[in-house]
Amino acid sequence: MSANHVVPLRVYFAVFITLLVMTGVTTWVAYIDLGVFNPVMALVIATFKAVLVILFFMHVKYSSKLTWLVVSAAFFFLGIMLTLTMSDYLSRAWPMQ
Amino acid sequence: MSTALITPAPTMPRDNYLNNGYGVRSWLLTTDHKRIALMYLVTITFFFFVGGAMATMIRLELLTPAGDLVSSDTYNKLFTMHGVMMVFFFLIPSIPTTLGNFLVPMMIGARDLAFPKLNLASYYVYLTGALFTMYAVISGGVDTGWTFYTPLSTSFANTHVIATAVGILIAGFSSIFTGINFIVTIHRMRAPGMTWSRLPLFIWAHYATSLIMVLGTPVIAITLIMVALERGFHLGIFDPARGGDPLLFQHLFWFYSHPAVYIMILPGMGVISELVTCFSRKRIFGYNFVAFSSMAIAVFGFLVWAHHMFVAGISTYAAMVFSLLSYLVAIPSAIKVFNWTATMYKGSITFKTPMLYVFGFIGLFTMGGMTGLFLAALGIDMHVTETYFIVAHFHYIMVGGMVMAYMGALHFWWPKITGRMYPENLARLAALIIFVGFNLTFFPQFILGYLGMPRRYHAYPPEFQVLNVMSSAGASILAIGYLLPMIYFMWSMRYGRIAGPNPWNAKGLEWETTSPPPTHNFAETPIVTEEAYAYGTTTAEVQRV
Amino acid sequence: MSDSRTAAAVEGTATAHGGNPALLHHFETVEQQRDASSLGMWVFLAQEVMFFGGLFCVYLVYRLKYYEAFVAGSNTLNVPMGAINTGVLICSSLTMAMAVYSAQIGKRKMLMFFLAATMLFGAVFLGVKSVEYKQKFTDHHIPGASFSTAEFEQKDHLPRDVANETQIYFSLYFAMTGMHAIHMIVGMVIMGFLIFHSWRGKYPPGHYTTIENFGLYWHFVDIVWIFLFPLLYLISRRH
Numbered sequence: 001m002s003a004n005h006v007v008p009l010r011v012y013f014a015v016f017i018t019l020l021v022m023t024g025v026t027t028w029v030a031y032i033d034l035g036v037f038n039p040v041m042a043l044v045i046a047t048f049k050a051v052l053v054i055l056f057f058m059h060v061k062y063s064s065k066l067t068w069l070v071v072s073a074a075f076f077f078l079g080i081m082l083t084l085t086m087s088d089y090l091s092r093a094w095p096m097q
Numbered sequence: 098m099s100t101a102l103i104t105p106a107p108t109m110p111r112d113n114y115l116n117n118g119y120g121v122r123s124w125l126l127t128t129d130h131k132r133i134a135l136m137y138l139v140t141i142t143f144f145f146f147v148g149g150a151m152a153t154m155i156r157l158e159l160l161t162p163a164g165d166l167v168s169s170d171t172y173n174k175l176f177t178m179h180g181v182m183m184v185f186f187f188l189i190p191s192i193p194t195t196l197g198n199f200l201v202p203m204m205i206g207a208r209d210l211a212f213p214k215l216n217l218a219s220y221y222v223y224l225t226g227a228l229f230t231m232y233a234v235i236s237g238g239v240d241t242g243w244t245f246y247t248p249l250s251t252s253f254a255n256t257h258v259i260a261t262a263v264g265i266l267i268a269g270f271s272s273i274f275t276g277i278n279f280i281v282t283i284h285r286m287r288a289p290g291m292t293w294s295r296l297p298l299f300i301w302a303h304y305a306t307s308l309i310m311v312l313g314t315p316v317i318a319i320t321l322i323m324v325a326l327e328r329g330f331h332l333g334i335f336d337p338a339r340g341g342d343p344l345l346f347q348h349l350f351w352f353y354s355h356p357a358v359y360i361m362i363l364p365g366m367g368v369i370s371e372l373v374t375c376f377s378r379k380r381i382f383g384y385n386f387v388a389f390s391s392m393a394i395a396v397f398g399f400l401v402w403a404h405h406m407f408v409a410g411i412s413t414y415a416a417m418v419f420s421l422l423s424y425l426v427a428i429p430s431a432i433k434v435f436n437w438t439a440t441m442y443k444g445s446i447t448f449k450t451p452m453l454y455v456f457g458f459i460g461l462f463t464m465g466g467m468t469g470l471f472l473a474a475l476g477i478d479m480h481v482t483e484t485y486f487i488v489a490h491f492h493y494i495m496v497g498g499m500v501m502a503y504m505g506a507l508h509f510w511w512p513k514i515t516g517r518m519y520p521e522n523l524a525r526l527a528a529l530i531i532f533v534g535f536n537l538t539f540f541p542q543f544i545l546g547y548l549g550m551p552r553r554y555h556a557y558p559p560e561f562q563v564l565n566v567m568s569s570a571g572a573s574i575l576a577i578g579y580l581l582p583m584i585y586f587m588w589s590m591r592y593g594r595i596a597g598p599n600p601w602n603a604k605g606l607e608w609e610t611t612s613p614p615p616t617h618n619f620a621e622t623p624i625v626t627e628e629a630y631a632y633g634t635t636t637a638e639v640q641r642v
Numbered sequence: 643m644s645d646s647r648t649a650a651a652v653e654g655t656a657t658a659h660g661g662n663p664a665l666l667h668h669f670e671t672v673e674q675q676r677d678a679s680s681l682g683m684w685v686f687l688a689q690e691v692m693f694f695g696g697l698f699c700v701y702l703v704y705r706l707k708y709y710e711a712f713v714a715g716s717n718t719l720n721v722p723m724g725a726i727n728t729g730v731l732i733c734s735s736l737t738m739a740m741a742v743y744s745a746q747i748g749k750r751k752m753l754m755f756f757l758a759a760t761m762l763f764g765a766v767f768l769g770v771k772s773v774e775y776k777q778k779f780t781d782h783h784i785p786g787a788s789f790s791t792a793e794f795e796q797k798d799h800l801p802r803d804v805a806n807e808t809q810i811y812f813s814l815y816f817a818m819t820g821m822h823a824i825h826m827i828v829g830m831v832i833m834g835f836l837i838f839h840s841w842r843g844k845y846p847p848g849h850y851t852t853i854e855n856f857g858l859y860w861h862f863v864d865i866v867w868i869f870l871f872p873l874l875y876l877i878s879r880r881h
Contacts, residue, residue: 006743006746009740012739012743016733019732020732023725023728026871027721027876030876038876042872043872045872046869046872049865050865050868053735054865056739057735057857057861058862059854066681067680067684070684074688077399080399081352081399081699082702084400084418085345085699085703086702088348088412089703090706091414091415092411094414096413202668208667209667210668213668215682280685281681281685282678285677285678286669286678311688311689312688315689315690315692315696316693319693319694319696319697319821323817332816334704334813339809339810340704340707340708340807340810342703342704345703348699349696349699349700
């Protein structure tokens with residue numbers, strides 16, 4: 001799949017620095033009161049970091065469509081599990097007609 | 098495939114996978130997918146009989162209204178172990194690990210699965226899990242129900258929950274490894290010309306099953322780990338005293354266990370597609386629809402799990418959503434039934450034993466499936482949940498459906514696996530006995546459930562006795578029906594008629610090689626030039642059956 | 643389907659394989675073998691996503707239900723240690739990527755060096771983790787008989803039942819970080835073997851799929867921690 005593609009070292013270093021910086025950012029932001037956006041920011045930053053690792057360290061950017069499909073499928077079904085489970089918990093308090 | 102009118106009597110091939118190396122080590126350390134399949138066959142048959150023994154005790158107890166044969170605690174253990182053994186150690190592995198392992202590489206023209214050593218590891222992991230669970234059985238059993246609901250399983254049960262949970266989660270990894278192996282094999286090891294649209298539907302079914310195995314099984318693995326940790330180390334995740342929600346366990350448990358029931362039917366559906374085409378001498382009606390319906394079942398199957406929790410205390414709005422989704426998941430199954438029926442229409446049908454099992458499957462699976470639709474309706478489910486209606490519903494699908502497909506598959510591919518034919522008339526008799534025994538066992542249970550008899554109780558009100566006696570009588574007939582093939586299959590390995598490469602004159606790459614096949618399946622890699630089930634397309638086709 | 647090619651009982655013993663010693667008998671080409679093993683690792687990782695996903699699902703449900711208890715529990719964790727550990731794992735991901743690069747360009751000693759560096763970072767992570775675990779033990783924050791809600795009732799002024807709910811937070815903390823740590827330990831054991839095999843020259847250019855696949859596993863373990871850090875350590879640190 002991505003077997004023969006050699007990623008340029010500067011890409012690795014750029015991703016590495018970005019990951020460290022974003023770790024600092026997420027820690028710093030946690031101490032600022034953003035109300036409901038604190039967890040949102042935390043998850044956005046974590047997702048961004050994860051996407052960088054997936055695309056560049058794990059070479060998915062240079063891999064076949066099948067690899068993309070496997071990665072997407074995994075997160076899709078995780079999303080199903082989280083969403084449908086939460087649909088129960090969040091609607092328990094809703095009033096009945 | 099010979100087109101001559103007179104053929105000499107077939108002989109056993111000189112070198113095949115069965116005689117390629119003798120001795121215990123050549124079997125226990127084999128990486129040949131066919132030998133591994135046979136090891137699985139022996140092992141799951143053993144666990145089928147263990148689960149069957151539990152069922153025998155259950156049906157004996159239920160002959161009389163009073164709980165007089167065993168205590169209620171023992172009865173709880175019996176139905177729990179029956180469920181655990183049958184679901185995790187028989188049905189979930191059944192077709193995939195035996196016929197799937199044997200046939201997937203052959204049907205796509207490969208020499209083995211993608212990861213033969215992983216395949217062997219998968220078998221030993223399964224065996225390890227099974228041994229943990231057998232330890233639990235022997236040292237007193239588990240009584241929580243195969244569903245392990247908390248907080249009974251985590252805080253209050255005083256039986257071997259951890260051992261059983263650990264056994265199941267270990268066996269789950271066997272499932273995951275098999276699923277990984279099948280997915281990679283089907284993607285990467287198809288012979289030249291074997292495009293996705295030429296794949297046998299058995300392969301599509303196993304591909305869909307493998308998706309469920311890979312994506313669903315880890316969830317029950319982590320859930321059982323949490324149960325074991327809670328029981329062993331007193332974590333508080335499901336403990337109501339510390340704020341834990343028992344329903345969360347049910348969500349996680351059923352997130353896997355509902356798709357698991359599709360693991361327990363999709364391979365059978367793949368088998369039926371193979372059998373119905375061969376014994377109608379006709380290509381499948383609607384190949385694309387049948388292939389995609391397998392994928393649809395796999396995906397939709399992940400969306401409906403909370404229909405097992407309608408009365409547990411989930412929100413009514415969520416219940417409505419899951420009810421709607423449960424109706425939708427029935428559609429692909431119905432598509433398959435219609436397509437199989439249309440395949441038979443104007444076909445040239447022969448009533449060989451595998452075809453008898455096809456008829457049994459289509460009828461009984463349809464009944465089981467339709468009663469599932471009743472259950473998807475919230476109003477009906479309120480009334481019949483936790484009764485024998487549910488028990489009948491899932492046994493119609495799992496036993497009337499999947500086990501029938503499994504029996505049909507064993508008969509159909511027995512000549513390929515062993516090189517010998519089973520005795521046809523005796524086999525047809527056994528199929529009939531199974532059909533009669535099955536219906537006598539489980540149809541009364543629909544009525545019992547509707548009338549209100551609860552499940553998992555060792556005693557019941559006297560007015561239910563007649564139906565229970567019928568059910569137990571049916572169970573004894575069913576048992577005979579299952580024992581007969583055990584006996585004649587073993588007989589056939591020594592005395593059965595030698596089958597030759599293709600006794601059914603069937604289409605499929607597995608029939609293009611000897612029976613039994615050589616270790617590497619094919620002398621040369623086959624090249625595929627026609628679609629699957631190309632029956633009735635060559636001009637000089639003569640039935641040798 | 644193939645035309646009449648009923649196999650005479652000639653045992654296919656894969657003699658027509660071109661003699662590449664790294665090519666396993668059931669594959670046709672080295673590319674096919676490499677693609678298959680890569681796909682296998684990706685499918686395994688998909689399974690791992692669902693495996694950890696179960697824990698994240700539990701976390702999600704309980705965080706929304708018992709937010710105050712989660713805030714109180716999270717605030718007992720040491721953010722600098724967690725942040726340093728996050729940085730350590732990111733470094734280990736870089737060294738892992740460098741290890742794959744070394745294998746691609748055929749530098750055996752470089753490969754061994756970066757694998758060893760990855761192990762070292764992993765060991766540092768586990769060391770910090772064990773310090774944290776020990777702290778939890780002395781603070782009586784391990785769920786079960788020894789758990790003490792006193793700190794939460796007195797310092798955070800939480801009512802008794804909410805203080806008790808922090809046990810769920812800590813159960814999740816140990817379950818999630820523990821499962822992550824087990825995955826790291828398994829990874830480090832495998833890395834030991836990989837270093838040994840690298841030294842023996844088993845991963846030249848064109849045949850380093852094992853290193854690459856292990857890298858995928860290691861990066862996955864890093865990603866899990868990337869989510870664990872904010873979710874466990876940074877719940878409402880505003881005060």
